[in-house]
Amino acid sequence: MRRLHPTVSFAALGTLALLYLPLLAVVVFSVNASRHGFVWRGFTLGWYAKLLQDEYVLELTRNTLVLAFVSTAIATVLGTLLALGMQRFPWPKPARFAMELVLQLPVVTPDIVFAAAMVVMFGLLRLAWSIFTPGLLTMIIGHVTFQTAFVALVVRGRLALLGPTLDEAGRDLYADRLFLFRTITLPLLLPGVVAGALLAFTLSLDDFVISFFTAGPTSTTLPIYIYASVRRGVSPEIHALSTLIVLVTVFLVLSVERATRYRKE
Amino acid sequence: MRRATATALAAALLAALVGCSRPSSEQGKVLNVYMWSEYIDPQIPEDFESQTGIKVRVDVYESTEDMMAKLQHGGAGQYDMVVVSDHAVPVLAKLGLLEPLDMGRIPNAANVDPRFKSPGYDPDNKYSLPYQWGTVGLMYRKDRIPEFDPSWAVLFAPDKQAGPFVLIDSMRDMLGVALKYLGHSANSVSLEEIRRAGELVLAAKKSPQAVGFEGGVGGKNKVLSKAAALAIVYNGDALRAIEEDDQIAFVVPKEGSIVWVDAMVVTKGAANPGAAHQFINFILDPGIGGQLSNFNQYATPNLAAMPFIDEAARNDPAVYPPAEVFSKLEYLEDVGDATKLYDEIWTGVKSQ
Amino acid sequence: MTRIVVWYGQLISRPQLYRRGLLLVCSGFAWLTLFLAVPLAILLVIAFASRSAYGEVEWTFTLENFRRMLGFGALGWSSNTLRILLRSAWVGFVTTLISLLLAYPLAFFIAARPPRTRYLGLTLVIIPFCTNLVIRSYAWMLLLSPELPFAQLAQWLGLVPHFGALYPSAAAVYIGMVSTALPFTVLPIYTNVERLDWSIVEAARDLYASPWRVFFQAVLPQTLPGLSVAIILTFVPAMGMFVIPDLLGGAKYWLVGNLIQQQFGASRDWPFGAALSFGLMLLTFVGIFLLRRWRAEGELV
Numbered sequence: 016m017r018r019l020h021p022t023v024s025f026a027a028l029g030t031l032a033l034l035y036l037p038l039l040a041v042v043v044f045s046v047n048a049s050r051h052g053f054v055w056r057g058f059t060l061g062w063y064a065k066l067l068q069d070e071y072v073l074e075l076t077r078n079t080l081v082l083a084f085v086s087t088a089i090a091t092v093l094g095t096l097l098a099l100g101m102q103r104f105p106w107p108k109p110a111r112f113a114m115e116l117v118l119q120l121p122v123v124t125p126d127i128v129f130a131a132a133m134v135v136m137f138g139l140l141r142l143a144w145s146i147f148t149p150g151l152l153t154m155i156i157g158h159v160t161f162q163t164a165f166v167a168l169v170v171r172g173r174l175a176l177l178g179p180t181l182d183e184a185g186r187d188l189y190a191d192r193l194f195l196f197r198t199i200t201l202p203l204l205l206p207g208v209v210a211g212a213l214l215a216f217t218l219s220l221d222d223f224v225i226s227f228f229t230a231g232p233t234s235t236t237l238p239i240y241i242y243a244s245v246r247r248g249v250s251p252e253i254h255a256l257s258t259l260i261v262l263v264t265v266f267l268v269l270s271v272e273r274a275t276r277y278r279k280e
Numbered sequence: 281m282r283r284a285t286a287t288a289l290a291a292a293l294l295a296a297l298v299g300c301s302r303p304s305s306e307q308g309k310v311l312n313v314y315m316w317s318e319y320i321d322p323q324i325p326e327d328f329e330s331q332t333g334i335k336v337r338v339d340v341y342e343s344t345e346d347m348m349a350k351l352q353h354g355g356a357g358q359y360d361m362v363v364v365s366d367h368a369v370p371v372l373a374k375l376g377l378l379e380p381l382d383m384g385r386i387p388n389a390a391n392v393d394p395r396f397k398s399p400g401y402d403p404d405n406k407y408s409l410p411y412q413w414g415t416v417g418l419m420y421r422k423d424r425i426p427e428f429d430p431s432w433a434v435l436f437a438p439d440k441q442a443g444p445f446v447l448i449d450s451m452r453d454m455l456g457v458a459l460k461y462l463g464h465s466a467n468s469v470s471l472e473e474i475r476r477a478g479e480l481v482l483a484a485k486k487s488p489q490a491v492g493f494e495g496g497v498g499g500k501n502k503v504l505s506k507a508a509a510l511a512i513v514y515n516g517d518a519l520r521a522i523e524e525d526d527q528i529a530f531v532v533p534k535e536g537s538i539v540w541v542d543a544m545v546v547t548k549g550a551a552n553p554g555a556a557h558q559f560i561n562f563i564l565d566p567g568i569g570g571q572l573s574n575f576n577q578y579a580t581p582n583l584a585a586m587p588f589i590d591e592a593a594r595n596d597p598a599v600y601p602p603a604e605v606f607s608k609l610e611y612l613e614d615v616g617d618a619t620k621l622y623d624e625i626w627t628g629v630k631s632q
Numbered sequence: 633m634t635r636i637v638v639w640y641g642q643l644i645s646r647p648q649l650y651r652r653g654l655l656l657v658c659s660g661f662a663w664l665t666l667f668l669a670v671p672l673a674i675l676l677v678i679a680f681a682s683r684s685a686y687g688e689v690e691w692t693f694t695l696e697n698f699r700r701m702l703g704f705g706a707l708g709w710s711s712n713t714l715r716i717l718l719r720s721a722w723v724g725f726v727t728t729l730i731s732l733l734l735a736y737p738l739a740f741f742i743a744a745r746p747p748r749t750r751y752l753g754l755t756l757v758i759i760p761f762c763t764n765l766v767i768r769s770y771a772w773m774l775l776l777s778p779e780l781p782f783a784q785l786a787q788w789l790g791l792v793p794h795f796g797a798l799y800p801s802a803a804a805v806y807i808g809m810v811s812t813a814l815p816f817t818v819l820p821i822y823t824n825v826e827r828l829d830w831s832i833v834e835a836a837r838d839l840y841a842s843p844w845r846v847f848f849q850a851v852l853p854q855t856l857p858g859l860s861v862a863i864i865l866t867f868v869p870a871m872g873m874f875v876i877p878d879l880l881g882g883a884k885y886w887l888v889g890n891l892i893q894q895q896f897g898a899s900r901d902w903p904f905g906a907a908l909s910f911g912l913m914l915l916t917f918v919g920i921f922l923l924r925r926w927r928a929e930g931e932l933v
Contacts, residue, residue, distance in 0.1 A: 037771030100656030125872025248501025492882030
């Protein structure tokens, strides 16, 4: 297509390298047969084997997955409803402004302030009702709060793309609202919803800051565990664990790509 | 149709996952313990479980301040037994986070060395029983620093800095060490003395040779992996490292240092205080006490366990310091209102 | 008289329409209000409270925390906290700048590929963004450690002491920040670059403009919308980061995120942490406000 100045291409490739070099390093060291330090001592899959036998890690994986599934489910429902409500109704300017503001809050607030606010609020709620001790519930609440905004964002984008024409055509043919929604809107919306859900799932899986502040002793997740290990001194099992997590993330991202790409054109 | 199947599948998967996580919440059979990392032989909780049928979960922390933050804000009820530093016991008691010990359920308490019975930080052992004790000192690599004047100056005096070093990420320990170097008490409540100690630590941190702050275990691992040549650690961490690499050595500098006792406490609101008491009793058993100290290379406060300790460890001055070293060691105490001063100066040190 | 409107092909009265809409959005907004807006408000209240000797929150209201933020601590005035706040803004600024410099070539590179490969290119950019921040940060710790070639090169050049690593240092923090922020920067710019009106660029070239002028006057203005989004998405998170300065900066290079984290953790000083949080929010809003002003001015031109 367009010819690019070689410096531009070089810079671009260099930047891509910058993005992938660290991940590559982790993968390489996950198969390095050396306990401490970074001298190459031979290829081994031993660390992966050790990892899979570690009961604690398996429990953490379960925590991380449960958290991700539950929070994604709730956030997808809330986010989709929000998107539908915001996009498809003729709200007056001030109402629209207020809604946009509230929806922007999770994006504009730095992670740590968000987490701090949650900690403070749960601290107060705990005085009233002890169910709010740091644990799975508080983590789910934290995750859903930031996931909802992202899901709403994605679904709104999709809704904007769809526009009112199909609905109007359907109505011209005397379809009632429920039928319209089920047969036309929902299937067309689905790729957006799925993309939003997958995005929310990935965000939850990889979240660290919110989880760190809202976790309890029995609900530690993998990212928190990795952070604590890094502070103590990284071990090759952590490299193996990280490589696996990266692979899962790659798989999920590729799935999102397929889900959105398919119907877009 | 496809959607319905997909939703059903997802629901089933979810139910399975949630169902799987149920068993661990059976409260009666689980004991939640919170202690320093790498502090207990993994065999010990297993032995406890096979004896009593109670599963032990060990959660770890890297600094006293982190532990206190966690307990203060919702964590106390989630752990049954916690191993805390001596100076933290009165603070936690004042905050109402500790349950007095029921000595009737801990017959092995009689095994404790009289030196550690009814200590200053916990008169009459109302809330705690000792777990291990040890010292704070310097761990270094002989292959990087062959000649070494055993003084804290190797960290604080720019002309004496001999290699990359790691400071300890513990407010009282680090500031205490600096205070000792300056010739003051590690329990000083004088603003001037604490401030000077803080400035010293800050200058050390800013020097090009400083690698950063780590907990004892973190510092030990950095020296092991050759990322640093020196680290402030607790003596047991250093001794375990020496087992792995004989180029490593440990010393208590001549200006003096800190001696500490870690104590076992039961939290208020613990889900399983009975199991906590049982576990404390188990730890104080002579054989278990020996096993524990042989693993983590710390000194045991359990007199009855002494015969079970490796001979090499019993005679090692790094584990059981001789009298002349001991005279220069100081216990950390609760400094009351001055804690706020330490906190602020420590924040300053960490953040500048 | 209730007005009847036609909405999405349906004949309906306005109030009925609003009621339906409200039904849809109320769940989501209730959640967000309860678990986001309210906590932030509570945080603001706590910023005015005090801390007891042992780290509990005391409900004695005072401006002490804000004074501390401006530097007036128990040890007299120190510029420490202000420096950290300003350093955070500076780091955000530099990160954004470097990311932009790297993002443009990358965006053009991807746009220049045939359409099929473009998706691949975009996915390649997105993947690191979706990976765990902690993993990426400690991966940089690996790369910058003493035994690897990068650090050894720096040692040889005398930039670091012998046996030293390239972290903890300011440079390491910037590297980590940029590599984390890049995907956020590239994507918005790419959306604009893809739809670039090349006829303007060609016109500029026809008029014998130098490559720089072509870029700044034909290309850049067209990418302005994407650019402003990119700046917000890069600048805001960069200021509030704490994982990267923590792992790559050690205790040597703290940002306000680390300070806040310490207050909610080891220092057990929630009121001060809350005050700092609002200091950060303030910086964020100032940044966004300035950006909007700049963008508005640009649009007038």
